Amino acid sequence: KVTLRYHSFLPLQHSSNSQFVQPWGERLKEESNGELIVEIYPAMQLGGKPPQLVDQVRDGVVDIIWTVAGYTPGRFPRLEVFDLPFMASTALATSQASQEFAETVAREDLKEYKVLAVHVHAPGTIHTKKSLIKSIEDFEGLKLRGPTRTITKMLAGLGATPVGMPVPQVAPSLSKGVIDGMVVPWEVMPSFKLHELTKAHTEVSGNRGLYTTSFLFLMNKNRYDSLSPEHKKIIDRNSGIDLAKIAGQLWDDIELPARNLAVESGGEFFQLSGKSLKRVKLIGQRMTDEWIRSAKKSGLNGQELVEEAKRLIKKYEKE
Numbered sequence: 001k002v003t004l005r006y007h008s009f010l011p012l013q014h015s016s017n018s019q020f021v022q023p024w025g026e027r028l029k030e031e032s033n034g035e036l037i038v039e040i041y042p043a044m045q046l047g048g049k050p051p052q053l054v055d056q057v058r059d060g061v062v063d064i065i066w067t068v069a070g071y072t073p074g075r076f077p078r079l080e081v082f083d084l085p086f087m088a089s090t091a092l093a094t095s096q097a098s099q100e101f102a103e104t105v106a107r108e109d110l111k112e113y114k115v116l117a118v119h120v121h122a123p124g125t126i127h128t129k130k131s132l133i134k135s136i137e138d139f140e141g142l143k144l145r146g147p148t149r150t151i152t153k154m155l156a157g158l159g160a161t162p163v164g165m166p167v168p169q170v171a172p173s174l175s176k177g178v179i180d181g182m183v184v185p186w187e188v189m190p191s192f193k194l195h196e197l198t199k200a201h202t203e204v205s206g207n208r209g210l211y212t213t214s215f216l217f218l219m220n221k222n223r224y225d226s227l228s229p230e231h232k233k234i235i236d237r238n239s240g241i242d243l244a245k246i247a248g249q250l251w252d253d254i255e256l257p258a259r260n261l262a263v264e265s266g267g268e269f270f271q272l273s274g275k276s277l278k279r280v281k282l283i284g285q286r287m288t289d290e291w292i293r294s295a296k297k298s299g300l301n302g303q304e305l306v307e308e309a310k311r312l313i314k315k316y317e318k319e
Contacts (some may be wrong), residue, residue, distance in 0.1 A: 003037045007062040009050035012042040014191040031234045050166040057114050063223045069214040070148025078106035079214045081309045083150035085108050085284030088123045089214035089313050095119035095248030097312035114219035116239045119247035121185040122255045123209015128181030132200040133277045139241040145182035155282045186258040205273040
């Protein structure tokens with residue numbers, strides 16, 4: 001038997017663990033006749049903080065991790081393109097696009113790992129404790145949590161005071177008044193009861209979301225290399241574009257049930273459209289232009305990365 005230790009920052013009941021990694025581990029166990037065992041350690045049970053997960057798996061402290069790429073700013077510079085405003089389509093299309101992107105133009109970002117899957121969540125939404133955001137002016141003075149450097153810059157551009165933090169810190173920060181709200185997808189809210197802590201929810205109309213962020217499902221390279229050819233084949237069969245597709249569909253499917261909890265909690269809703277949305281998109285385009293310039297200073301062709309990400313998303317929207 002081979003035991004693989006998996007580490008994550010989210011609680012066991014969150015869909016990333018209960019509906020994605022657990023079934024994945026069960027498939028490995030079944031296909032290997034019980035020889036491959038995935039032990040799940042949620043909520044940073046093995047120690048450390050969420051940004052340290054990528055080092056833990058690279059260095060062999062754990063065998064497998066699932067995390068947010070942007071929790072370690074600058075570590076995966078090419079993948080940042082999927083965090084840009086109004087880049088994301090559905091999680092299904094964008095996850096497959098991000099996987100192909102990771103296998104091709106962003107291979108350098110992930111060369112230290114065995115990549116199991118790269119995927120994204122469904123487009124994120126703006127949630128606040130009481131102030132319903134209906135225009136750019138409404139962002140002014142609000143302390144809003146963002147998950148990654150790219151997204152906090154977007155929030156600053158919209159006039160908010162951005163506060164970067166991993167999602168487990170959001171609920172206590174809301175309760176203590178450290179932040180007035182946050183941007184997250186609906187699916188993550190039930191795990192931390194965020195639908196009870198926020199009552200105003202602003203969504204975006206159209207076929208491109210305000211933002212998304214890339215998730216990394218990674219394995220230690222040496223651990224993978226140490227496996228038998230049969231075990232490697234099983235992991236390879238359960239990795240890559242097919243696994244990214246499973247993840248994308250799952251993250252899309254769990255949006256509506258999670259949103260319904262906010263409806264049942266008496267939430268107030270608004271959908272940005274028309275002139276208000278156009279103004280937000282102009283700010284988003286400025287952020288994208290700034291990211292392209294910044295990428296160039298780092299030796300990357302930001303314009304090409306943006307165009308390739310958009311091309312891949314359109315490709316998978318058609319499938």
